Amino acid sequence: MTVKQTATAGTTESSDIMITLKPNDSGIEVELDSNVKKQFGDHINALIKDILQKLSIDNVKVEAVDKGALDCTIKARTIAAAYRLRGESDYEWEAINSWND
């Protein structure tokens, strides 16, 4: 499997979020564009970072274009983008589901 340099998941339709992952030298850096950034910006950033850390992705730049997505959508899009970045398609559902406990 080839590891790509960049991966995207999601759209810019209403209630969705488009997550794009790019290489970064150190750490997770989130660049968020959202109409509700003022209200939920910190929460969305923390959520995306948390998911990526759980997937052991440590060095990545995240571009998030949010159109009012719910947490479940943000999670799903972030997970999908991360798997695409690694070129994997066998989702570890058990591990992912356990995050909800």
Added chain:
Amino acid sequence: MEVTRLWLDINASAKKAWQALLTQAGLVADEQVDYTVGIYDQGQLIATGSTYQNIIKLVAVADTAKHNNLLAKITGALLERLTADRFEQAYVYTKPCTATYFKALGFKAIAETTHICLLERGYPDIETFQAKLKRAKRPSQQAGAIVMNANPFTNGHRYLVQQALQTCDVLYVLVVSEDRSLFDTAARLKMVQAGVADLKNVVVLTTDHYLVSNATFPSYFLKDQADLKVAAEQAQLDAQVFLQRVAPVLDLKHRFVGSEPNSAVTAVYNDQMAQAFAGHLQLTVIDRLTENQQPVSATTVRQALKRDDWETVQQLVPTSTFKNLRSVNHDS
């Protein structure tokens, strides 16, 4: 409302509706497109968008259908297509007044003129390019730059470099990295590197997709067919990218170009640069090196190559290029 593909080549009625919609939006229905999509509402075409290579263009939404966020649908469909074609970057050319809509869809502006705004999304992006320039940067007082296609590298190019070095302590030679020329990027880069290897204080770099590229200046590669007015707009954009994105990173004080007696498009380009740089950067036009009263140009060399006239070629290019051309020719 579904996004459907418009087959402009075979569906005359769709093409007519498409042209009408674009005209209504104040766009010229330019037929240089690879892929076109549209959205219909009760048999009426209400939104459209196209791609040409990795450039998104001719995006329009009917006045009656505004506020339905159809732009997101159209752009989404086009981006999907580009991803399927394995393009990792997408560019959008649009009017500055509509740039904000594309910014809301995750695009970032590279540069803007009074009439056009160029945006991109994907990776590597302009920041990657700027980081690359920063790594190659050398301490300087009077740094200068030359952008050249070097198709192929001639005595004229070398003369330009030598002349520029009389004013500059560091000279950056940016080789156009768009594969639309007789010699591919790797070959041109090699010829330039070999051609200036003995000169101190010269740094050879590539322009990636940001200078004189399909995205910034497509007319450059269609010198024979280009509409000069369109070329002037594109040239202005290209000059702005250089001024806003490249010059500050390399701490440039000068830009050098060769005078252009033969190509109208290049002449327009030099003219637009002079306008854009006024007060910011010193633009110096260096008269071309002449050989037997003829300006030395890559065009002349290419014509000679076509005729298999190696004697003329040898007169016009440095030994390094000549060896290179000979070996390439030998292979084929």
